[in-house]
Amino acid sequence: MLNVAMLSKWHVHAADYARRLQLHGNVKLTAVWDEQPERGSEWAAELGTDFEANLDTLLEREDIDGVVVDAPTSMHADVMVAAAQAGKHIFTEKAMALTVDECNLVSAAVRKAGVKFCISFPALTRPHQLFAKQLVDDHVLGDITLLRIRNGHDGALNNWLPEYWYDEKQTGGGAMMDLGCHPMYIASMLLGKPKRITSMFHYFTHRAVEDNAQCSIEFVNNAVALVETSLVSYKTPSALEIYGTEGTLMISDDTVRVISKNFDVAYPGWVSPNQLPQEQPLPIIQWADALIHDKTMPFGLEEGTKLTELLEAAYIAHKENRTVEFK
Structure with a gap:
């Protein structure tokens, strides 16, 4: 079973990602973090998961294998670097980050940690x-x-x-x-x-x-x-x-x-x-399957940086x- 945390409901696709993961069969949503605690707490209750107001505390949890990043695009680099440093696999909504320099920071953190990364290119x-x-x-x-x-x-x-x-x-x-x-x-x-x-x-x-x-x-x-x-x-x-x-x-x-x-x-x-x-499975499903079955990620750091x-x-x-x- 793949344990996943949802990092914010900011993006309009966040709810759909959570729904698809809940329907996957081999994925469990374990926690939610949101830069707006009230929104995150309400969403966690809807999903039947824990809510954690502190991102670092959430990323320290051992019952989280990967994270879905739907925070504001301006926060992507900070959130994903922190997730990688905590050893969590990453799925992110586009765009990867606002600048190539930020993408390079994310890429360096992901490669150093040896975690897997996928961006949503449906x-x-x-x-x-x-x-x-x-x-x-x-x-x-x-x-x-x-x-x-x-x-x-x-x-x-x-x-x-x-x-x-x-x-x-x-x-x-x-x-x-x-x-x-x-x-x-x-x-x-x-x-x-x-x-x-x-x-x-x-x-x-x-x-x-x-x-x-x-x-x-x-x-x-x-x-x-x-x-x-x-x-x-x-x-x-x-x-x-x-x-x-x-x-x-x-x-x-x-x-x-x-x-x-x-x-x-x-x-x-x-x-x-x-x-x-x-038609291929959506990127969010390919990400989950790649983690569960140790497959290659479809759309990775290079593709995200090019965008x-x-x-x-x-x-x-x-x-x-x-x-x-x-x-």
């Missing part, structure tokens, strides 16, 4: 993204010239996100730091090392952080990614488009179309695949109104 477990990666890896589309990804909803427009979601001190940013993480890590997976980035952020609802955002990223392989995200768009169809020198892939919601010079001559036009790759590298540069590009080059 889009990389889904059939459409797995199919896209398969086409890129197999060079079916030729050399990739343009990638466009869109991910959005109307959470800021219709006020169904918590108000602290717009507190930059806690979140580090708005739409791009939240929903924008998904297209960012997809772009990183498909295109590799970034070369430079520009940003266009907008404040449609006049909050302290952006609610509508776009980044243009050039990669070392000469591909360009257009990353679009929004908290003010109604019924936004997810979009993943990949344009290459020998083919094109178009995905919108559940519609998948691809055309390629590399297809059999009998199929010269657009086709929809009869079968997509099998933060893109996000940190995106916000610098926006705030300083310039193109940021990667080292």
